[in-house]
Amino acid sequence: MAEVRDQLQELPRLKAWLTVGRGLPPSGAGGVLLLVPALLVIAAFVILPVLYSLYLSLRTSVGFGLEAYENFFAFAQYPMALWNTAYFSGVASVATVVIALPACLYVSTHRGIIFQLFLGALGVALAISGLIRTVSWQLLLSRSGMVDAMAQMLGFTDQPLDLLYSKTAVLIGMTQIMLPIASMSLLNGLRGVDHELIRAASSLGASPMQALRDVWWPQMRKPVANALLLVFTLTTGLFLIPALLGGPSDTVLGKLILSDMTYDFENGAARASVSGVVTMLMVLAATLICLAIGGKPFHRRSGK
């Protein structure tokens, strides 16, 4: 109660701050009050679940310990799902960036209509639900779907390719679904690339390979690393694509978290928490790798 009364006493102060504003020091409690609702929501739905998962994963029947983690590696399905998650996310993030980078480089050298059209296409692709894009890949890759029909019509193959429910299907789906986000991130980062430097290098006699290594790469490595990390983080949480496009052996940790949490009332919470913490650790490792790839920010030395 006393706390509530304190906050109520704060209200006239908040009102005074809102009207006169600039007179009050920035450390005043009034301004921070406006930030509280959003921060509370983030605390409840981001910070609390991570900490609570950590707590659940370390809790044992007698106290605290690593028992749940030992169990995690004792059941064959968990390490396999861990490997699948790392494999899908790793390959998909590299594939996405490799596919997106040339297009983004091409577009970033243009201004005006080409740039706007590309952004528009990205926006539309991003707006269409990931679940629907997964479903459309199910339709495309199914035995009598468009991809098979096209391949047979063009004479690539006589047999149905039977791509659906395989690792290839998962990787195709993941790459396509992550492509717009990765492109947005890359385009944003590539805005800082100085194209004059590249022209300068080639006019000074640098071969295309030299220009690529010494001029392009130092400027590009930061955006590339950011895009890699973004795709990796997002795909570790995407269990829908492997569940819908992959086969029974392509299960990922997210799927196990869902089934453990919702079907196993006895040990499910502990198991799911271990999977969650392991996923977070994997993202942390990826962050460190991407920081190393990103290197130090590149600055043009001359001029300013």
Next chain:
Amino acid sequence: MTRVLKIAGGIYTLLVVLFLLLPAIAVLPASMGGSEFIEFPPKDLTMRWYEEVVNDSNWIASAGLSLRIALLTALVTTVMAVMFGIVQLRYGRIPRWALLTILLPLWTPHVVLASGVFAAFLPTGLVGTETLLVLANTAMALPLSTTLILGSFATIDPALWTAAASLGARPSTILRTVMLPLVALGLAMSAILAFQSAWDETTFALFIGPVLTPVLSARMYAYVSQTVSPAIAAVSAIITAVTLICALVFAFLQARQRRRRSMIES
């Protein structure tokens, strides 16, 4: 040499754009096939899957629920983001730690958060309620919406507030008549983004969403994890059409904002 590179770059970019957009169009032929199974090309064209979906009260109920949750999320998210905007306007900047906290949802896999929320809120009996889902969706939508709104507020001259206040306007009057009209386009864009992210959200919906009448995405997931059918393709086509309309409105607002900014600058 550079010419060849340029043409190759153009063709490659076009291919990437096709790869981005074509799969979404694939649901159309699949949804109009007369057979019970997916076939390409469809033999006889029919609208009966659409009729079936529109007359199915389950799909309609889920769509209504999704709509309500997405609208509420858009409202709550935008109000919270505007509060950040006000602080930025009055203090000049937001504390760095607060900004970093708001961006946290971008750095954590949603499935980890959803399972943690499920476990933590299970004893409270809130799991399965619309309120909890709206708040979770709000948390996930906050990073993008807040960034967008802060960008809009950054274009306002802080002296306007002082000017209005010195003329005797109360804070609520200043907000209503001076500040919010200036950022109206930003507000609309942030609301659309939040709506879209809540409408799309599947992970939280599966973990903590309502069970008896699930939201649209959760119901779709339940269907497609069993079978791929033309009816699902019809549902996807309808949702895609609605989404494209939203995207067009968003693009229109963005173009207007850009035009207005260039007018202000010139």
